[in-house]
Every structure is written in C-alpha cells, then in structure tokens.
Amino acid sequence: xxxxxxxxxxxxxxxxxxxxxxxxxxxxxxxxxxxxxxxxxxxxxxxxxxxxxxxxxxxxxxxxxxxxxxxxxxxxxxxxxxxxxxxxxxxxxxxxxxxxxxxxxxxxxxxxxxxxxxxxxxxxxxxxxxxxxxxxxxxxxxxxxxxxxxxxxxxxxxxxxxxxxxxxxxxxxxxxxxxxxxxxxxxxxxxxxxxxxxxxxxxxxxxx
Amino acid sequence: xxxxxxxxxxxxxxxxxxxxxxxxxxxxxxxxxxxxxxxxxxxxxxxxxxxxxxxxxxxxxxxxxxxxxxxxxxxxxxxxxxxxxxxxxxxxxxxxxxxxxxxxxxxxxxxxxxxxxxxxxxxxxxxxxxxxxxxxxxxxxxxxxxxxxxxxxxxxxxxxxxxxxxxxxxxxxxxxxxxxxxxxxxxxxxxxxxxxxxxxxxxxxxxxxxxxxxxxxxxxxxxxxxxxxxxxxxxxxxxxxx
Numbered sequence: 197x198x199x200x201x202x203x204x205x206x207x208x209x210x211x212x213x214x215x216x217x218x219x220x221x222x223x224x225x226x227x228x229x230x231x232x233x234x235x236x237x238x239x240x241x242x243x244x245x246x247x248x249x250x251x252x253x254x255x256x257x258x259x260x261x262x263x264x265x266x267x268x269x270x271x272x273x274x275x276x277x278x279x280x281x282x283x284x285x286x287x288x289x290x291x292x293x294x295x296x297x298x299x300x301x302x303x304x305x306x307x308x309x310x311x312x313x314x315x316x317x318x319x320x321x322x323x324x325x326x327x328x329x330x331x332x333x334x335x336x337x338x339x340x341x342x343x344x345x346x347x348x349x350x351x352x353x354x355x356x357x358x359x360x361x362x363x364x365x366x367x368x369x370x371x372x373x374x375x376x377x378x379x380x381x382x383x384x385x386x387x388x389x390x391x392x393x394x395x396x397x398x399x400x401x402x403x404x
Numbered sequence: 405x406x407x408x409x410x411x412x413x414x415x416x417x418x419x420x421x422x423x424x425x426x427x428x429x430x431x432x433x434x435x436x437x438x439x440x441x442x443x444x445x446x447x448x449x450x451x452x453x454x455x456x457x458x459x460x461x462x463x464x465x466x467x468x469x470x471x472x473x474x475x476x477x478x479x480x481x482x483x484x485x486x487x488x489x490x491x492x493x494x495x496x497x498x499x500x501x502x503x504x505x506x507x508x509x510x511x512x513x514x515x516x517x518x519x520x521x522x523x524x525x526x527x528x529x530x531x532x533x534x535x536x537x538x539x540x541x542x543x544x545x546x547x548x549x550x551x552x553x554x555x556x557x558x559x560x561x562x563x564x565x566x567x568x569x570x571x572x573x574x575x576x577x578x579x580x581x582x583x584x585x586x587x588x589x590x591x592x593x594x595x596x597x598x599x600x601x602x603x604x605x606x607x608x609x610x611x612x613x614x615x616x617x618x619x620x621x622x623x624x625x626x627x628x629x630x631x632x633x634x635x636x637x638x639x640x641x642x643x644x645x646x
Contacts, residue, residue, distance in 0.1 A: 210500040240472060247463055247471075249456060256458040268463065269471045276475035294455040335452050346450070347457035364421035365454050371421050390415040397450045 224289035231279040239276055246290055250297045257301035257366045263308070267301045274300075287335035295335060302368035342400060349399030357392035360385060405433045407440070414443050418451040526561065526605045533557035539618050541566070541639035546622075550600070552637045554618050561607045562591065566620070566637060569600040577625045578636065582609065583617040593627050594620065615641045 224245070230238035247268065254267035274296060282292055350358065356378075363369045363377065375385045410433040416422050417430055434440045530536060541552030552566035564580060572578065578594040589609050596602040620637035 206500075206504060210504075236472070236476060239475060240468075243468060243471060247468070248460065251463040251467075252458050252461045253455055255461040261464070264461070265464070265467055265470075268467065269474050272471045273475045273478045277478050291452065291455075298455060335448070340456075343453060343456040346453040347459075350454075350457060361419065361454070364416070364419040365451065369421065370423050371416050372423060374421070386412055386416065389419065389421070390412070393415045393419070393447055393450055396453065397447060400450055400453055 225284060228275075228279050228282055228289055231276060239272065242275065242289075243272060246293055249290070250293055253294055253297050254301045257298065257368075258304050258308075263304055264301070267297060267304055270300045270304075271297050291335035306368060345399050345402060346396055349396050353392050353395060357388055357395075360388045361392050361396075364389060405429045407433070407437060410434065410437065410440050411443060414440060415447060418444065418447045419454075420451075523605055527563050530557050530560045530563050530605065531555055533560045535559055537642050539639040539641050541618065541620065541637035543568075544635045544638060546570075546634045547636045550637055552620065552639070554639065556618070556641070558608065558612070561605060563603070563605050564591075564594065565601075565603045566594070566596065567599075567601045569594075569596040569602065569620075569636065571598075571600065572596070572622070575625050576622050576633075577627060578620050579623045579627050579631065580606070581619045581621065581631055582612050582615040583619055584613050584615050586611075586613055588619070588631050590627065590629070591618075617641055 224242070227238045227242045227245075231242065250271060251264055251268050254271075255261070255264035258264050258267055271293065275293070282289065286292070350361070353361070359378070360374060363374045364371065369377065371382065371385050371389065375382045378385065410430055413422060413426060413430050414434075417427065422430065434444060536555050536557045539554040539556060541554065543550035547568075547570050549568045550566065550570070551568065552564065554562050554564050556562040569578060572595070578596065580591040580594055581588040582591055589612060591609055592604070592606045594602050594604060617638060617640050619631070619635050619639075621631045621635050622633040623631065
C-alpha cells in the first residue's frame with residue numbers, strides 16, 4: 197500500500213532513475229538511438245559535438261562556404277532520417293559521420309564540375325562512380341594528436357605527392373582520371389600515391 | 405589479377421581511387437590473399453586519418469538552426485515512432501510515473517471492489533438471517549409516491565431500500581429511525597441517488613427495545629439525535645420481529 201512514507205521514497209527513486217538515465221545517455225551511440233526514436237534534442241547534441249570536424253572535412257573537399265554548409269546540412273538530414281542504418285560493427289559514429297560527409301561533399305563537387313558552365317568539366321561517367329565505395333570496411337578514427345601528426349606529414353609531402361592524394365581522396369578522382377588530369381603515365385601516379393601513403397603511415401605510427 | 409598487380413593497387417584502393425572494375429577484381433584477390441589483407445589493414449587507418457587531418461574550419465553560428473530545421477522538416481525518422489522529444493528524453497521518469505499511477509489506480513479499484521464485495525456479503529448475511537423480518541414502508545402525505553422496504557435482523561442489521569424519494573436540497577438529508585417505546589433511535593442517514601432510489605445496509609444501533617416501526621424523516625444535513633422533520637416513509641415492524 198502507498199502509505200505516508202512510501203510516497204516520498206518512491207519519488208526519490210524515480211528521480212534517481214531519471215538522473216541515471218540522463219547520465220547514461222551521453223555516448224554517441226545513445227544519441228543515435230534517441231535520434232532513431234525521434235528525439236530532436238539528441239540531434240542537437242550530436243551536432244554540437246561533431247559539427248566542427250564535419251564542417252572542416254566538408255570545407256576541405258568543397259571549399260566554398262555555401263557548399264560546405266550544404267554538405268553538413270545534408271549529412272544531418274540523413275542522420276535524422278536514416279539513423280537506424282548506422283552499424284556499430286563497422287566503426288564509430290564519428291567515423292560513420294565523416295565518411296558520409298566525405299561522400300556527400302564529393303557528390304557536391306562532382307555535381308558542380310559536371311555543370312556545363314563549370315570550368316574543368318569532366319567525364320560524366322565519373323559522377324556515376326558511387327562514392328559509397330568501400331563502405332563495407334571497418335573504420336577506426338585516430339585521436340586529435342595523431343591527426344595533427346598526419347596533417348603536418350601531409351604538408352611535408354612533395355608537391356606532386358600532395359596533389360595526387362588531394363585529387364584522389366579529397367577530389368574523388370580515380371587514378372586514371374588523375375593521370376589524365378596531370379598528363380602523366382598511370383604507373384607514375386600509382387607509384388606516387390603509394391609512396392605518399394607510406395610516408396603518412398610512418399607519421400601515423402611514429403611514437404610521440 | 406596477379407599478386408604483384410594487386411599489391412600495387414592497395415594504396416589507391418584505400419583512397420577510394422580505383423575504377424569500379426579494378427576495385428571488384430582487387431577485392432576478389434584480397435579475399436584470398438593474407439599478405440594483401442595485412443597491407444590493407446596497415447593502410448586503411450592512413451586514409452581514415454585523412455578524414456580528420458584537415459585544417460580546422462569554424463562553421464557559421466547560424467548554421468546550427470538551419471541544419472536542425474532542415475532535418476526536422478525532412479520528416480520523422482525512418483519507420484519509427486513519430487517525433488516525441490519528451491518521450492525519448494524521459495523514458496525512466498515516465499515509466500515510473502505510469503507504474504505508480506497504475507499501481508495507485510489498481511489499489512484504489514481493488515479497495516473499492518473489496519468494499520463492494522463486503523457490502524454485498526453483509527446484505528446476504530442479513531437477508532438470509534433466521535430472524536429476518538420484512539418491513540414495508542409507505543409513502544406519507546409529503547411524498548405519496550415514495551415506497552420503501554427494510555429487511556431487519558435483530559442479530560445482523562438491516563438492509564434498506566427505497567424508491568422515488570423526493571430530491572433533497574443540499575442542506576437536508578433523510579434519516580432512518582427505529583421507533584421504539586422508549587423513543588426514536590437513529591439507524592443512519594440516507595442520501596438517495598438522482599432518481600430517488602437507495603439501497604443501504606446498516607448495523608443495528610444499540611438499545612433497540614421492541615421497535616414498533618421504522619421511519620424516514622427529513623432532517624438537517626448531518627443528521628440529528630432525535631427526529632425533527634416531516635415523516636416521508638413509515639412502516640410497522642411485524643410482531644415476529646419485535
């Protein structure tokens with residue numbers, strides 16, 4: 197029976213459960229779960245937590261502010277409507293978000309390039325090349341400190357190496373397209389990309 | 405695809421820079437080649453690092469509102485429940501509150517039901533008592549259409565029923581009396597339902613000596629120690645009961 201003492205005790209218990217639920221709900225995975233259930237506040241929290249990284253990546257690929265903003269908006273619309281598609285077995289939430297950001301940003305620059313009035317119009321076949329490539333792989337992200345090492349190693353690459361990585365990863369071009377763009381033999385491009393990637397790997401694995 | 409050719413392509417593959425045909429061929433080779441799988445595992449993190457190894461750019465403060473508005477305008481999350489911010493944010497709170505409401509309601513209902521059950525049992529006990537007598541109550545001049553009946557057991561109490569009692573003002577109540585040779589003794593108060601009907605069970609008041617009649621009078625709300633108002637119903641107690 198709910199006697200005089202049971203009521204305040206029950207309220208205390210309810211409050212404790214509520215606080216515990218709020219505290220437990222702070223991981224990215226929990227935010228995504230709440231988003232799946234239509235929790236608008238969780239979408240805002242996810243935005244606040246990750247927008248800077250996503251915007252920086254979007255702007256690296258699509259440098260115009262309006263384009264980068266469009267990409268970020270596109271990503272969060274997809275998060276809101278497709279959160280249930282996130283698969284924790286393939287990597288963290290932030291990795292999922294970044295890969296989605298890269299993919300949407302590449303779609304955007306390809307669409308811009310493909311416009312008849314755009315300079316640098318390229319083969320429309322490139323647009324067909326889905327950017328969902330490789331999405332079955334497992335992705336793990338590195339911490340800020342190692343990211344900074346990779347970034348400064350990228351700056352130390354030779355100009356042609358930097359350009360090759362740039363065109364491939366941030367430009368969404370295939371090696372065939374890169375070779376055509378640079379008017380260089382395919383083999384040269386392959387070798388250059390491989391050498392550049394090895395240098396970045398060394399920077400990544402360096403002990404601080 | 406030869407192993408040498410495949411190994412050459414792995415760097416391009418992690419940068420997502422192979423043509424679709426090449427990519428499929430490479431993936432087929434990697435599935436059967438431990439060396440290439442190891443190479444892929446070593447280079448994949450480099451490509452992933454490129455996702456975050458970019459110059460930091462600060463998004464415009466106004467972007468947040470635009471992005472969230474666009475997301476919410478897009479529609480509710482795929483195939484799930486409709487947006488319900490509070491529902492998702494306060495699940496434990498709501499569940500606990502709902503549980504308490506349900507439990508309290510259940511207790512209240514159980515309590516009510518058991519009260520009704522014991523009232524019914526009391527009625528049956530009185531109606532089946534060996535010493536039960538029936539007292540028919542007649543409507544008096546102020547209420548000629550009213551009728552009533554009492555089953556009274558000296559050992560167990562009484563069951564009172566009435567119909568067509570006139571509606572009462574808020575300041576008044578009906579009171580049931582044992583009329584004895586020593587005076588009237590109150591059995592209890594009667595508040596009829598909207599249609600003027602009433603069925604009630606009463607314990608016997610102490611000190612009933614050879615009652616001669618039962619009567620209903622109108623009295624001030626709360627009742628009085630001895631009758632003051634008009635009689636509405638009166639019935640003689642048969643000699644067998646007295």
